[in-house]
Amino acid sequence: MSSMAYQGDLARIQRSLTQSHDLIARRTALLQALDLHPGERVLELGCGGGSWTAEAAKFVGPTGHIAAIDVSPDQIEAARRLCADQPWVACAVADATALPFDDGVFDAAFANQVFEYISDLDLALAETRRVLRPGGRFVVLATNWSSLVWHSEHPERMERVLRAWAGHAPYHDLPAILPARLRRAGLQPVRQTSVPTLNGSYHEHSFGYWIARLIRAFVVSNGAIPATEADAWLDELDDLERAGAYFLSVTPVLTEAIRLS
Numbered sequence: 001m002s003s004m005a006y007q008g009d010l011a012r013i014q015r016s017l018t019q020s021h022d023l024i025a026r027r028t029a030l031l032q033a034l035d036l037h038p039g040e041r042v043l044e045l046g047c048g049g050g051s052w053t054a055e056a057a058k059f060v061g062p063t064g065h066i067a068a069i070d071v072s073p074d075q076i077e078a079a080r081r082l083c084a085d086q087p088w089v090a091c092a093v094a095d096a097t098a099l100p101f102d103d104g105v106f107d108a109a110f111a112n113q114v115f116e117y118i119s120d121l122d123l124a125l126a127e128t129r130r131v132l133r134p135g136g137r138f139v140v141l142a143t144n145w146s147s148l149v150w151h152s153e154h155p156e157r158m159e160r161v162l163r164a165w166a167g168h169a170p171y172h173d174l175p176a177i178l179p180a181r182l183r184r185a186g187l188q189p190v191r192q193t194s195v196p197t198l199n200g201s202y203h204e205h206s207f208g209y210w211i212a213r214l215i216r217a218f219v220v221s222n223g224a225i226p227a228t229e230a231d232a233w234l235d236e237l238d239d240l241e242r243a244g245a246y247f248l249s250v251t252p253v254l255t256e257a258i259r260l261s
Contacts, residue, residue: 022197022207026141026252027052029195030110031059033254034139039063040107043131045096045124046070046114050079056110057086067101069094096124101131108137113252116142116174125185132259138187140255141195142174147251150208152236161233164224165215175253182257190256199248202241208248212237 030052036042036059047053047068057066066089070076076093083089094100096111097120109128118124128138145166152158166172179189199208216234219225225233240246 020207020210021205022199023051026112026195026197027055029193029254030112030139030141031055033193033256034108034110034137036060036064036108041065041105042067043099043101043106043109043128044068045109045111045128046117047079047091048072048075048112050075050082050091052110052112053079053089053091054083054086057083057089060088062088064088066090067092067106069096069099071095097127099127099131103130104133104136106131106136107133108139110139110141112141113143115140115178116169116171119170121171121181122185125181125187129186129259134259134261136259138182138257138259140174140178140257141252142171142178142255143250143252144173144175145169145250146173147249149247149249151240151245151247152233153240153245154233154236157229157233157236161215161219161225161230164219164222167222167224168215168218175255178255182255186259187257188260190258192256193254195252195254197248197250197252200246202237202246207250208237208246 036056038061040060041064042056042060044053044056044066047070050068053066053068060066068079068089068091073093076091079091083091096118109132115121115124132138150158175192182189197207199206202208212234216230220227220230237246
């Protein structure tokens, strides 16, 4: 099964997901860890529709610079529109395994739910190290998907859907292996911090609402789950909400690292 490609409908769902309450909380945690300052030069790897880019740009201000890349032209077009009033932001289609930047030009780099999708993880991390200056900071937010608990009255169907979803990224539990891979790339891990998500209700401002739509689109488009079964799975989430029985929890992890030399 192929991994996720955020284009077309998937890109639109992903951008809605980034505006959910839970993703705003994650963004706040990442930006606090990144600790940006006016005038800094910052790279965002896998910027999506630019929501995190625009927030980071506020911290570095007009004297700084944000370079935001993504492999999806759809996402870059959306990011450029969102950041149009921030001329110190440059959004470009580019691959994290072949960054179009000189050595040591960034004070910091960050990525949200990106590196788990990159097949050549070691090359992408080495490229990130290359473009950071000595002492440069790197913050990665990724999810341990094995931590997901999602209540269902049809557990076998839920298991089938989530098993199909497991193919959406080459590294299903990236935080578990990331410190060792960072060291291999010449980046020193500093700390890991969980940023847990718990939804006791199902609505348009929650992580669960939008991730369910993303999962449904992925498992159907890949032929892993018939559309009728995926729709029944999605409908049950509404039923659980009406019955006061909805529950989801999952654990994303912030990993902080620096380039020592």
